[in-house]
Amino acid sequence: MERFDSWSDRVGLLRRYGWHIAQCAVAAGVAWELAKVVLDHPQPFFAPVAAIVSLGLSYRQRLRRVAEVTVGVALGVLIGDAFVEVFGTGAVQVTFVVAVAMSLALLLDAGPLLVTQAGVQSAIIATLAPGPTAGLGRWLDAVCGGLVALVAAAVVPGSPLRRPRQEAAAVLRELAGWCRDAHRAVSKGDEQLAYATLDRARDSEQQLADVEAAAIDGLSIARSSPWRRGHRSDLLAVAGLSVLLDRAVRNGRVLLRRITVVVRRGETLDERTLALLDALADTIDQIATELQARREPQISRRQLEQVAQDSAQIPTGVSLSGDVVLALLRSMVVDLLELTGVDNDAARSAVPPAEGEPPSTPRLER
Incomplete structure (x- = not known):
């Protein structure tokens, strides 16, 4: 999870994860009450724990987390019960049972969460559970909490499904801002602005990571929620855009590095280039x-084609x-x-050779 220094950023983070926190809180309460009423367990403390761990603060792999928590608890309970029955409880027994439970889980090619739960539950059974019945009760609590988490995971708002497009749109608007600041820096000879813009661009990796993370979260929702599966194709499309967005941003950063050279040396650029x-x-x-409005990008395609045509009218060879x-x-x-959905060959063909540039001139490699 991101770390922020300013209070406003932390409040924004709370708003972002507010739904997750509320969902975990409600699921924990429901899991406790369900285990207490249906299973007749007076203190079903692991039911809310399982629900919280399964849901977490991310939409990713929730189904897997539920399975890992339940299986990890079952494995830990089984091993813990066996050791308690044969060897009793004590520091040596706890050390040995935790090592065996975690090692066995690891040998079964389990995920980190399952391995951890196996160790935790074996320790709990070896120290707190007085007998096999209590151990089984904890396992049933885990199942109850996992089932509640599964139901809760299916109930998600629409905002996480819109977020991938919002994050991608934010990166694009930042890229647009770089272009305008580059123009101003060259026009005014403002070296400070040129370098400040380059610094902003260098910090864009986190924004690109946010786009990818949002797309993964959205896909996890589409897979786990029966009411959100219709969004899967759209989310897959947005996930595919992240690679292309990354290319454009990288070229933008290289452009800004050259702009700093132009400004530092006091060079000028053709007004048509600006x-x-x-x-x-x-x-x-x-x-x-x-992109944010989920509209077909017909207008932007036409504008890009016009930019491509205009770029071909600018002569080359005047300055490096x-x-x-x-x-x-x-x-x-x-x-x-x-x-915007144009295939690579058509996109290249849409950009004619610049004036004075031979048609065979290769495009810059990324």
Whole structure:
């Protein structure tokens, strides 16, 4: 989970995970009451624990977590009961039973959660459970908590399904802002702005990671919730966009590094190249709007094609920096066309050779 220094960021984090916390709290209460009433367990403390662990603060692999908690408890209870019956309780027995339970779980190719639960439950049974019946009761509590978690996992709001598009749109708007700041930095010779923009761009890895994480969470919801499975194809599409988005952002960072060179050396760029930066920024904003609204990106495609045509009218060979900036802008156009659903060959064909550039000139590698 992210760590933030400012209070406002922490409050924002609480808002983001508020649903998860409420869901865990309600599931814990329901699991306790269900185990107490249905199973007639006076202190079913592991029922809410199993529900909380299974749900956690992430939508990822909830079904697997439920299974691992239940199986881990069963394995720990079985081994703990066997040792209590034969060897009794004590420090040596606890040491041995935890080692055996965790080792056996690991040999079964279990996940970390299952291995941990096996160790924890074997220790609990060896120290707190007076006999096999109590051990079985804890296992039933775990099953009860897991079942409640399964039901709770199926009840999710629509916001996590919208979040992947929102996160991707936020990255695109940030990319558009870089282009506008690059234009201002060159026009004003503002070296501080150029480097500040580059620093912002270098911090974009977390934003890209958020897009991927949001897509994975959304897919987990679509798989586990019977009412959300219709979103699976859309979420898969957004997950596929993260690779293309990453390419565009990487080209944007390389562009900004060149902009710092231009400003530091006091160089100038063709006014048409600077205008291209603004036109590309407007187009990226349009892509973000259409992506977030789940609209077919017809407008942004036309705008990208126009940017590509305009870029071909700018002559090359005037300056190295001018050629590098232009090449990176044109490469970003190809990335963004692919982001809007155009296949790679068509995207490349949409960007004609620049004036003075031979048709066979290869595109910059990413």
